[in-house]
Amino acid sequence: MDIINELKRESVKKLLEKNERLDGRALDEYRRIEVHTKVFENSEGSAHVRIGKTQVLGAVKFGIAAPFADKPDEGVLSVGAELAPLGSFMFEPGPPSPSSIELARVTDRGIRSAEIIDTKSFFLEAGKALALYLDIYVIDNDGNLFDAASLAGMAALLNTKMPKVEEGKIIPGEYTGQLPVAKKAVSCTFAKIGEKFLLDPSLDEMRGMDTRLTVSTLPDCVCAMQKGEWGALKEKEIVELIELSFKKGEELRSLI
Amino acid sequence: MGKPKLLNDDGKRLDGRALDELRPLKIAARVLNDANGSAYVHWGKNRVLAGVYGPRECIPKHNSSPYAAQIKCRYNMAPFCSLEEHGRSGPSRRSVELSKVIRETFENVIIAGAYPKTQIDIYIEILQSDGGTRCAAITAAAVALADAGIPLKDMVSAVAVGKVEGKISLDLSKEEDNFGQSDMPIAFASRNGDVLLLQMDGQLTKEEIAQGLQMARNACVKISALQAEALRTAYDGAKNGEKQLDLSI
Numbered sequence: 001m002d003i004i005n006e007l008k009r010e011s012v013k014k015l016l017e018k019n020e021r022l023d024g025r026a027l028d029e030y031r032r033i034e035v036h037t038k039v040f041e042n043s044e045g046s047a048h049v050r051i052g053k054t055q056v057l058g059a060v061k062f063g064i065a066a067p068f069a070d071k072p073d074e075g076v077l078s079v080g081a082e083l084a085p086l087g088s089f090m091f092e093p094g095p096p097s098p099s100s101i102e103l104a105r106v107t108d109r110g111i112r113s114a115e116i117i118d119t120k121s122f123f124l125e126a127g128k129a130l131a132l133y134l135d136i137y138v139i140d141n142d143g144n145l146f147d148a149a150s151l152a153g154m155a156a157l158l159n160t161k162m163p164k165v166e167e168g169k170i171i172p173g174e175y176t177g178q179l180p181v182a183k184k185a186v187s188c189t190f191a192k193i194g195e196k197f198l199l200d201p202s203l204d205e206m207r208g209m210d211t212r213l214t215v216s217t218l219p220d221c222v223c224a225m226q227k228g229e230w231g232a233l234k235e236k237e238i239v240e241l242i243e244l245s246f247k248k249g250e251e252l253r254s255l256i
Numbered sequence: 257m258g259k260p261k262l263l264n265d266d267g268k269r270l271d272g273r274a275l276d277e278l279r280p281l282k283i284a285a286r287v288l289n290d291a292n293g294s295a296y297v298h299w300g301k302n303r304v305l306a307g308v309y310g311p312r313e314c315i316p317k318h319n320s321s322p323y324a325a326q327i328k329c330r331y332n333m334a335p336f337c338s339l340e341e342h343g344r345s346g347p348s349r350r351s352v353e354l355s356k357v358i359r360e361t362f363e364n365v366i367i368a369g370a371y372p373k374t375q376i377d378i379y380i381e382i383l384q385s386d387g388g389t390r391c392a393a394i395t396a397a398a399v400a401l402a403d404a405g406i407p408l409k410d411m412v413s414a415v416a417v418g419k420v421e422g423k424i425s426l427d428l429s430k431e432e433d434n435f436g437q438s439d440m441p442i443a444f445a446s447r448n449g450d451v452l453l454l455q456m457d458g459q460l461t462k463e464e465i466a467q468g469l470q471m472a473r474n475a476c477v478k479i480s481a482l483q484a485e486a487l488r489t490a491y492d493g494a495k496n497g498e499k500q501l502d503l504s505i
Contacts, residue, residue, distance in 0.1 A: 039503040041301055042339040042384050053289040053498050057383070059336035082345055085330060086307025086379035088290045093330050093379070095346070133342040135335050139305060139381070139501070140288045172339045 009208040016196050022204055023052075028244060030200045035151065035255050037159045045160025045179065047256075049152040052202060053142035055087075058134065058152030060179075062163045062170060065131035067123070075122020075129035079108035081136040081149060088141035100138075102228070106187075107136055107149045109224040110216035114185035117157065121180075128168055132160075132179075143203035146214045146226075147252070150187040155256040157181050185223055186252040187216040188245040192231055197241065199248060213238070215245035219253070259435045263421040269432070275425045276471055278415070283395070283482050285403045285490035287501040291379075293404025295486065296501055297396040300429060301386035303503065306396035308404040311374035319375075324368035326375040329359035331393055333382040354390050361394060361414075361443050361452040367407040376406060387430035388416045394443050394453065399483050403490065412452060413479035414443035417468035419460060424467050426475055440465070442472045446480035449473060 012022060019027060031052030040046040045060035065076050081104035083091040091097075096104075111117070111134070122130035134156065136149045161175035191201035191209035198205055206212070210231030216224035222242060227233065262270060273279070279300035288294035291307035298304075314320035331354040335343040347355075362378060378401065380393045391414035398412040418428040419438040433439050438458025445452055451469075460468065 036503065040303065040336070040384050042386075043336045046336075048501070048503050050498075050500065055288070055501055059334070061336045061342035063342045080335065080345065082334075084305075084307075084332075084379070084381050085377070086288065086291050086294065086305065086309075086381060089309055089312070093332075131342075133335070137334060137336075137381075137383075139307075140290055142289060170341075 005207055008204045012205050012208040013193060016193055019196075021198065023202065027197065028199045028248070030248070030251070031202070033151070033252075033255055035155050037155050044163060044175070045156040045158075047152045047155035047159070049148050049155060051144055051148045051151075051200065053140060054144060054148050055140035056145065056148040056152045057137040057139060058149070058156035059137070060156050060160045061133045061135070063131045063133060064124070064128060064168065064170060066127050067129045072126075073123050074119045076131035077112060077117055077119050077134070078131060079111060079134045079136070079153065080104050081107060081138070083138045083141070087138045091138075091141070102226075103145055103149055104136065106146055106214060106224065106226045107153055110150050110185050110187050111153060111157070114183060114216070114218055114223040116182040116185060118180060124165065124168060130163070130165070141203060143206045144189050144200050146189045147187050147200060150185070150216060151252060151256060154184055154186060158184070158256055183218050184253045184256060185216055185218050186249050187214050187224070188248045188252070189214040190241055192233065197237070199244070213241055215242055217245050217249040219250070260431060262432055262435060263423065269420065269425065269429075271429060275423055276474070278427045278475055278478065279429065281479065281482060282505045283399060283486040284502065284505055285399050285486045286499045289499050291400070291404075293400045293402065293406070294499070295396045295399035295403060297392045298505055299388065299392045299395070300427075301384055302382070302389055302392040303384035304389065304392040304396045305381045305383055305501070306393065306400040307379045308377065308397070308400045308406065309379070310376035310404070311371035311406070312377075314373055314375040320373045322372050325366070325371035327359055327363050327366055327368060327378070328375055329355045329362065329378040329380070329397075331355040331358055331380045331382070331390070333385060333389070337382050337385045354393070357453055357455065358390065358394055358397065361412060362397065362401065364450070364452050365409045365412055365445060366401065367409060370407055387428055387433040388441070391415050391441050391443070395479060395483065399486055402487055410445040410447050411480050411483055412443055413446055413476040413483060414441060414453060415472050415475045415479060416441040417472045419458065419464065424464055424471060426471050440468055442469065444473060444476045446476065
């Protein structure tokens with residue numbers, strides 16, 4: 001047993017009885033968020049997002065790939081997430097961990113089901129289309145990677161340039177304009193500890209949580225959800241968290 | 257794509273540098289919160305992040321040594337780092353080799369005997385590549401190790417020299433590396449001048465190698481001054497607050 005983590009878990013719970021948090025935030029308050037875009041020259045779009053001490057990079061690269069058999073007239077959208085081992089004492093080099101796969105898939109669903117990228121416009125010719133690779137790179141983990149990843153991914157997409165294509169090949173370093181992005185999809189993640197909910201849980205708070213809920217929203221609808229951990233949610237709680245996700249989502253949308 | 261002309265008529269290189277001139281180099285220490293030590297290097301268009309963990313418990317335990325810390329190193333290219341196609345994640349043969357020679361470089365300077373039964377992890381991420389990533393990686397990792405408070409016999413700095421249009425040149429750019437006649441990355445221990453990493457491909461005469469080593473040594477004096485400056489700045493400005501990576505430097 002890790003004594004320090006056990007003590008932190010206890011102090012998170014004790015403070016929560018008074019509706020307080022370790023860093024003095026309100027229960028529905030984000031840590032300080034910073035978004036920097038166009039941080040890389042080699043990728044077509046990029047962003048660096050900080051939520052408190054959590055730091056995540058998002059980067060877009062285009063390639064040429066065969067469309068999926070069930071969608072022969074559409075390009076490919078692929079979202080990957082990597083927990084770089086320098087990002088946390090818990091991240092290990094090697095094949096992707098279940099957590100990094102979950103992070104990639106939840107981020108992917110938030111963007112894919114929002115239908116904000118027109119992958120039909122990526123079509124080039126039979127059997128050939130542009131493929132958009134969005135990479136999420138976690139370089140500093142202090143909790144709530146889901147919201148940092150969706151924000152970094154969205155911010156990178158919003159400043160992505162379309163590559164120039166000639167004779168079925170991408171011309172590196174040449175671009176034809178901006179990637180059209182219809183709307184902004186963002187996620188809000190809550191940790192449930194006992195009967196209370198915390199928005200934007202830090203790593204210490206996540207250690208003490210029973211349940212986690214991530215709600216991705218567009219301005220007018222929910223576009224993905226993911227519950228995590230062993231605890232349970234009540235229907236009424238889910239409705240309330242969705243309500244709050246729309247409200248907080250607007251704050252996030254204003255940052256990108 | 258044909259081979260471009262790498263030297264202008266005035267003897268300057270494509271990016272306007274003299275033969276013995278470094279590309280712009282910026283170094284920042286303490287940019288990550290969880291890592292015990294960290295550094296960011298922006299060198300030409302290379303953007304490299306290094307993080308160090310340890311000394312910490314050696315896993316698996318049967319690999320631990322009762323005499324010294326095990327040094328582990330992972331050099332990794334992010335899938336989005338290149339101007340060309342999207343890369344695959346996971347180690348390539350190239351990155352495994354580079355991880356090995358970088359580890360061996362640092363095994364010379366880390367006073368590993370002070371921490372038996374432990375391991376020290378050096379993690380390097382190439383966020384953007386522009387020729388000379390291994391030298392940028394070593395330069396970043398050395399600062400990250402110092403930031404982590406790991407006792408070092410010496411600072412380590414690295415730079416590549418090569419041959420461009422028949423002339424020995426310092427700090428090859430990506431084009432010069434791709435289309436030049438030779439590439440020779442070198443790492444020096446800053447104070448005693450020991451060569452800790454040496455690789456070379458292409459063709460050079462022994463005089464050219466001697467000239468290249470001299471050129472690299474002179475440049476590493478400048479690089480190690482920037483490394484020391486980065487550490488000084490980080491410690492002068494040390495607060496208990498958040499450490500932040502600033503990619504705009």
